[in-house]
Amino acid sequence: MLDFNHRPSFAEKVNAAVDAALTTENAIRAPREYLGGSRLGHACERALQFEFTHAPKDEGQEFSGQLLRIFAIGHSLEDLAVAWLRRAGFDLYTRKGNRPDGGQFGFSAAGGRVRGHVDGIIAAGPEGLGLAVPALWECKTMNAKNWRLCVKDGVTLAKPVYAAQIALYQAYMEASVPGISAAPAMFTAINKDTAEMHHELVPFDAALAQRMSDRAVRILRATDAGELLPRIATSRDFFECRFCPWAERCWRLAV
Numbered sequence: 001m002l003d004f005n006h007r008p009s010f011a012e013k014v015n016a017a018v019d020a021a022l023t024t025e026n027a028i029r030a031p032r033e034y035l036g037g038s039r040l041g042h043a044c045e046r047a048l049q050f051e052f053t054h055a056p057k058d059e060g061q062e063f064s065g066q067l068l069r070i071f072a073i074g075h076s077l078e079d080l081a082v083a084w085l086r087r088a089g090f091d092l093y094t095r096k097g098n099r100p101d102g103g104q105f106g107f108s109a110a111g112g113r114v115r116g117h118v119d120g121i122i123a124a125g126p127e128g129l130g131l132a133v134p135a136l137w138e139c140k141t142m143n144a145k146n147w148r149l150c151v152k153d154g155v156t157l158a159k160p161v162y163a164a165q166i167a168l169y170q171a172y173m174e175a176s177v178p179g180i181s182a183a184p185a186m187f188t189a190i191n192k193d194t195a196e197m198h199h200e201l202v203p204f205d206a207a208l209a210q211r212m213s214d215r216a217v218r219i220l221r222a223t224d225a226g227e228l229l230p231r232i233a234t235s236r237d238f239f240e241c242r243f244c245p246w247a248e249r250c251w252r253l254a255v
Contacts, residue, residue: 019065026068035219037107037116037172040212041164043240044232049219050246061245074141077190078119081139081197085188089126092137094119107172114216118169121177122186131201132183136170138162139188147191151198155187156205162187164212166202171209181206228255 008016031054042048063071085092096103106117119139125131140162142150149158156163170181184201191197222229233241236251244250 015065019068022065022068023063026063034113034115035216037114037168037212038165039161040114040168040215041161044244045215045219045229046231046250047240047244047246048215049223049229050249052219053223055246055249057245058248073192077141077192078139081188081190082120084197085137090122091124093121093123105173105177107169107176109172109213110216110220113220116165116169116172118173121173121180131186134177134180135183136166136173136180136185137188138166138169138185139190141190141192144191144193147189147193147196147198150189154200155189155202163202163205164208167205167209168212170204171206171213228253 035048035052039048039051082092082094093105096105104117105121106115108115118136120137122131122133122135122137124133125135140159146158152158155166166185166187170185174181181204184203187200187202189198219229231241231250232238235241236247241247241251
């Protein structure tokens with residue numbers, strides 16, 4: 001029920017100003033013109049197609065100021081993780097030449113229509129770990145519930161989107177960093193609620209990488225042909241559909 005007598009507090013006014021600035025900045029940011037390797041593991045190919053073609057999201061599904069702040073905090077925590085690992089003795093490269101003005105390591109395929117940027121490459125690790133190098137390093141931040149699930153089941157089962165990203169990056173980075181697909185990747189997960197860290201080694205899954213590469217080709221070809229790929233589900237009540245920012249658009253269509 002709306003409270004028409006509510007007067008915004010000082011904190012609410014400040015937060016509204018911050019969020020307005022963030023959403024305005026995000027709205028004018030140039031959209032991606034490529035399929036991101038970090039997204040190809042998403043369950044629904046049609047959703048990926050909507051994302052790739054910049055289909056308008058359903059009403060109320062645009063990124064809020066709060067969500068943009070959450071994203072920013074995640075990026076800052078990843079920067080902290082880089083510093084912590086380096087202090088622990090990891091020779092970790094996040095940019096070419098490891099200079100602030102150097103570009104991120106990454107790959108480009110299909111004429112630049114499929115791209116990915118890696119969090120880092122480990123050239124050496126502390127003694128005693130037996131870490132094979134060069135190794136891909138990927139870092140994600142998550143809430144306590146998802147973090148515990150990742151610790152319990154491992155990234156491949158708990159977060160298949162991340163596992164797909166890792167496999168694809170290992171495959172495509174092999175050309176520029178020979179040996180990176182032979183060495184298991186190191187995946188780091190940071191609990192945003194407690195600052196706990198989880199690390200695990202992820203062996204290269206060539207079959208998964210191939211499936212993701214095939215999926216990228218399928219999305220590009222369907223888009224170029226003006227075709228819409230199938231939904232992941234036959235009912236809108238399906239879990240993935242309930243959280244999809246294009247659900248209204250998708251289920252209004254006859255196919």
